[in-house]
Amino acid sequence: MDIRCPADVSGAILVGGKSRRMGCDKSLLPLGGKPLVERVIDAFRPLFSHIILVGDREERFASHGLPVYPDIVTGSALGGLHTALVRAGTPYLFVSACDLPWPDPRLIARLCSMRDGYDVVVPRMPHGLEPLFAVYGTGCLPAMERMLREGNFRIYDFYPEVRTRYVEQGELAGLVVPGRTFVNINTPREFETIRNKEEGMSVKAVSFVAKSGTGKTTLLEKVIVELKGRGYRLGVIKHDAHRFEIDHPGKDSHRLTAAGADTMLISSPEKLAVVKKHDASPPIDELIATYFGDVDIVLTEGFKKSGLPKIEVHRKERSATLLCRGEAHDPTLLAVASDEPLELDVPVLDLNSPAQVADFVERAFLK
Known part of the structure; x- marks a missing residue:
């Protein structure tokens, strides 16, 4: 099934976070054989003709062959979102954080399909809003720029000033899996938990x-x-x-292994040892x-x-x-x-x- 998004929507992935709680660049953490950011890129590729990365570490992402733009106003996810809207060159933008292990292209396409007549299309789940897995239009730029000048970096504070479409969980039946769809990674323990789920x-x-x-x-x-x-x-x-x-040499266990045993185990009341070729x-x-x-x-x-x-x-x-x-x-x-x-x-x-x-x-x- 073709789920490609309309040409007036670009895809943007925010890669400029400091990852302070993780202690290292979480976008590059390997999961299932791929860095986290590559998992998001893979979800975007069938959807968007134009994909950009927003962050200040171009050299780390050059291998993906996508344009990387540093933040115009540094220090916040709102600044990254603002930069993405300015640089994308399309009326709409779907934005994702770089640390989602399981981004679903079908869900992204569904949210993009709701954009007509709105400046923001954002999922509203029982646990709260998902501002970094949402659609934004260029009509948001004046409100964003005012907030950045004022030092207010909480993304959803400008939602009442623009045409915002809140998408409830019931509208996304079959596309949202609790505890999976919107999960992101912030700490080593969270990464270990998710890696256990992914890799067993x-x-x-x-x-x-x-x-x-x-x-x-x-x-x-x-x-x-x-x-x-x-x-x-x-x-x-x-x-x-x-x-x-x-x-x-000379020990019974050594003689048995030397005779050709592929696996030899020696056991005592206190411990055991395995020799396996x-x-x-x-x-x-x-x-x-x-x-x-x-x-x-x-x-x-x-x-x-x-x-x-x-x-x-x-x-x-x-x-x-x-x-x-x-x-x-x-x-x-x-x-x-x-x-x-x-x-x-x-x-x-x-x-x-x-x-x-x-x-x-x-x-x-x-x-």
């Missing part, structure tokens, strides 16, 4: 990464002690890029799902190329640069544990305070 991960996980010799094992050891003291059940995965042996390292999500269903959180050491949320360990004597910031910009970085002050877009924790690092993990994933 039932166990929370965070990876400690660092350049070799920085001391991530020492920090991780102390964080484990802290979290165990708070009553949590912990799993730990250590990434080893080299071959390793946990069994020794494979041709390539299994995905980290598969390891977590298979072996760690009985813990509250998995702490991994390494796996810097994975999509897991990350805490980078930094020691100034080891390196002046970071793995996840600088030349690389890993959107899954949640925090840096450092022994020196750093100016970053994520929280900087005290490397010498395992309790502070444990507090961050507990706050982000366990409470």
Whole structure:
């Protein structure tokens, strides 16, 4: 079915938020194999002939092949919406935030179809208005510009001054799924919850990464002690890029494995160990799902190329640069544990305070 929107409506995605509560650029967080912003772009492509991004970080979005416009008036979603209306070049605009995991093209097309005779078409759900998933016309610009001059950045405050169409949930039958359609992501915990829904991960996980010799094992050891003291059940995965042996020649278990067993398990009254042969390292999500269903959180050491949320360990004597910031910009970085002050877009924790690092993990994933 063709759901393309009329040519007088452009699509705009706001990508200029500071993501303070998330601690990193949430538009680039990977979900289901794609950054969040790309999921919104994919929903827009079959609908609009003209799509723009609005924000001040053009270099991060150049790969999408869409125009990126910096805010004319910085510092608010209202400023981003104003910029989108000015730059779009069409009488109407459908605007979305960049952090909606499940934008529905059918719902967008339905809202756009209601635009005639109105300056704003906005969903009004039981929980409130959805001003960043709505249609706006250029007739809104005078009221927007007045509010920006006055320093009033609450978008829906200008609705009474223009022709506003409030769309109730009952008018969108079959298009709105409570707890899904208008969900957005603001915090690491929200992202983890949504990632579990999308990707099926039932166990929370965070990876400690660092350049070799920085001391991530020492920090991780102390964080484990802290979290165990708070009553949590912990799993730990250590990434080893080299071959390793946990069994020794002469032991019965080693003889059985050497004889050709593909999986060998040894069990005692206190613990068990599994030796399982494979041709390539299994995905980290598969390891977590298979072996760690009985813990509250998995702490991994390494796996810097994975999509897991990350805490980078930094020691100034080891390196002046970071793995996840600088030349690389890993959107899954949640925090840096450092022994020196750093100016970053994520929280900087005290490397010498395992309790502070444990507090961050507990706050982000366990409470």
